[in-house]
Amino acid sequence: MKREPQQSAVRTEQPPPEAAEARLRLLAEASRALASGLDAEESLRRLARLVVPLLADACVVDVTEGERLRRLTVTDRDPDRALRVFHGGFLPGPDDSAAALAKVLRGAGPVVVSDFGTSDPDDPLRAAQWALYRTLGGETALIVPMRVRRQVLGALTFVRRAPAAPFDEQEQALAADLGHRAGLALDNARLYALQQYTAEQLQLSLLPDLSGLPHLQLASRYVAARERAEVGGDWYDAFPLPDGSAVLAIGDVVGHDLAAAVRMGQLRNMLRALAYDSGDDPAGVMRRLDGVMQGLTGIELVTAVIARLETRPTGPWRLHWTNAGHPPPLLAQPDGRTFLLEEGHAPILGVDPGLRRETATAELPPGSTLLLYTDGLVERPGEDIGRGLTRLRQHAAALAREPLAVFRDELLARLSDGQHDDIAVLALRVP
Numbered sequence: 001m002k003r004e005p006q007q008s009a010v011r012t013e014q015p016p017p018e019a020a021e022a023r024l025r026l027l028a029e030a031s032r033a034l035a036s037g038l039d040a041e042e043s044l045r046r047l048a049r050l051v052v053p054l055l056a057d058a059c060v061v062d063v064t065e066g067e068r069l070r071r072l073t074v075t076d077r078d079p080d081r082a083l084r085v086f087h088g089g090f091l092p093g094p095d096d097s098a099a100a101l102a103k104v105l106r107g108a109g110p111v112v113v114s115d116f117g118t119s120d121p122d123d124p125l126r127a128a129q130w131a132l133y134r135t136l137g138g139e140t141a142l143i144v145p146m147r148v149r150r151q152v153l154g155a156l157t158f159v160r161r162a163p164a165a166p167f168d169e170q171e172q173a174l175a176a177d178l179g180h181r182a183g184l185a186l187d188n189a190r191l192y193a194l195q196q197y198t199a200e201q202l203q204l205s206l207l208p209d210l211s212g213l214p215h216l217q218l219a220s221r222y223v224a225a226r227e228r229a230e231v232g233g234d235w236y237d238a239f240p241l242p243d244g245s246a247v248l249a250i251g252d253v254v255g256h257d258l259a260a261a262v263r264m265g266q267l268r269n270m271l272r273a274l275a276y277d278s279g280d281d282p283a284g285v286m287r288r289l290d291g292v293m294q295g296l297t298g299i300e301l302v303t304a305v306i307a308r309l310e311t312r313p314t315g316p317w318r319l320h321w322t323n324a325g326h327p328p329p330l331l332a333q334p335d336g337r338t339f340l341l342e343e344g345h346a347p348i349l350g351v352d353p354g355l356r357r358e359t360a361t362a363e364l365p366p367g368s369t370l371l372l373y374t375d376g377l378v379e380r381p382g383e384d385i386g387r388g389l390t391r392l393r394q395h396a397a398a399l400a401r402e403p404l405a406v407f408r409d410e411l412l413a414r415l416s417d418g419q420h421d422d423i424a425v426l427a428l429r430v431p
Contacts, residue, residue: 023174026054034181040189041072044182047156048075051178055171056158058082058136062091063146063154063186064105069094069125072154076136085135092124099126104143104155110176112167113141137161144175146183153186155179200224206265207424208237213246215311217429219408225376225422233260233302234374234424237268239276241308247275247285250372250426251304251326263299270297271306282306282322283344283357290324291353302349305329305372309428316363317430319370324349324357327375327389332396332407334367340389369400369407370428376421377412391415404429 033046041063048059058076062069074086094102100113102125116138119130133141139162146154156179158167167175210218220236233253240246249271253264267289274280274288286306293299307321307329321329321341325348329341344360364370378388395414399407408427416423 020170022054023170026050027174027177030178031181034185040186043185043189045073045075047178047182048073051075051158053077055175056142057161057164058138058159060132060157060159061154061182062101062105062157064152065090067093067095069105069154074132074136081136085132091128094125097123097125099123099129100141100143101125101129101155101157104145105152107152108145110142110144110172110179112172113143114139114166116141133159139164140166142167142172142175144172144179146179146186148180148183148187153183153190156182196224202261206261206268207235208239208268210238213238213240216246216309217404217431219404219425219427219429221408221412221423221425223376223412223416223423225420233264234376234422235264235268236372236424236426237271238426239272241276243279245311246309247271248307248309248370248372248426248428249304250374250424251302251324252374252424253299254301263297266297267293267299267302275306275308281359282308282320283359286322286324286346286349286357287353287355290349290355293349294353300350303375304349307372316365318361319364320359320361322346322357322359327373327378327385330371330373330392330396331362331364332369332371332393332400333365334401336397336400338393338397338400340393364430366430367401368430369396369404370430371396371411372426374422374424376423377415377425379421381420388415 030047030050033050034043036043044061048061051059052075058074058081060074061072063072069091071086071088071091074082076082094105100111104111116130116133119127121127136159138159140160142158144156145152146156156175158175207222210220218238222234233255236250238246238248251267253260253267270292271285271289274292275285278285278288280288286304293302302324303326304324305321305326307319310318322344324346328345331339331341341360341362344358346355346357378392379385380388392415395411399410402410404427408425412423412425
């Protein structure tokens with residue numbers, strides 16, 4: 001007689017379908033919150049607001065910064081409790097501490113704490129945690145690491161008050177998953193910030209030092225695009241010539257990558273050599289630059305303005321310039337009148353080195369401001385550039401009598417909101 005196979009006496013208890021669905025929904029919402037931007041701290045604050053009260057009565061987020069530990073946020077069902085316990089700033093270091101939080105930061109897996117013990121004055125972090133649990137009215141806490149590539153970047157602490165059910169296995173697994181996703185978001189944001197800082201420092205290192213023209217009142221600035229961490233081809237320059245005049249230049253090498261930044265550095269150095277050695281007017285220098293660029297480099301397309309400034313002890317200053325497909329220079333006078341210097345315009349560099357180019361000339365009235373800029377200052381996606389040039393003239397007119405540094409900074413502040421491209425500006429104030 002055959003016997004039916006015996007059923008195992010041990011059964012894995014499954015969560016109710018509605019509980020499992022709620023946890024999946026929480027995980028999806030948390031993933032969206034963490035992926036919604038590169039501001040990791042704000043993303044972690046949103047995560048804390050999501051899990052309260054779905055998973056816990058309170059959520060605490062702590063992040064490591066070098067050897068230090070910073071309490072980023074405390075979220076509680078009762079906002080007054082959170083305000084009483086959260087003061088921001090740094091916590092005592094986790095080294096040699098016996099606190100459960102310290103153990104998690106040193107590499108332990110998720111830790112459940114139900115016995116908070118007593119405050120220990122010889123263990124500052126444990127004392128701080130004891131005060132936290134007491135203020136939050138905690139009965140049990142679940143601490144999970146924010147771990148990436150074997151490195152712990154911080155911890156999430158979920159706190160439940162009495163009467164509280166203990167964190168079951170599914171909830172612990174959910175919390176651990178949230179900690180892992182939070183760690184990835186924090187790591188990505190820190191890598192992005194490092195990349196952005198490195199790119200900007202590289203870009204700035206390729207731009208010139210204008211201290212070689214002490215007799216000129218100059219102000220310059222490079223502003224990286226806000227939506228990416230890349231170097232680009234925007235550049236400016238100013239340097240003296242043997243006859244006592246000075247060259248002012250600005251341009252944009254096509255591209256937004258390291259190659260564009262390298263090409264920008266090559267182009268600027270070629271311009272200096274050609275302008276200093278040839279003695280040509282700006283149109284002649286531009287033609288030479290176009291020929292050398294196409295013959296000796298891999299640089300393809302460049303917009304630029306090259307100007308020579310004649311400063312006289314008596315009489316008006318004169319500006320001679322040529323333009324290769326670049327936005328026109330702006331002249332703002334102290335009385336509020338503004339002019340776009342649109343003469344001397346020709347196609348961009350890289351099309352035909354034999355193109356005819358002309359040098360335009362204008363007098364610069366005393367107290368006026370000459371502004372050279374790249375297109376990121378005036379162009380907006382989907383908008384005609386004429387509107388951007390009109391905005392530029394309006395703001396320049398309003399700022400024309402301000403000190404040159406204020407003129408530059410305020411103009412950038414007013415026109416670079418939500419910018420999508422790099423910006424380089426070079427401003428000259430006529431005495």
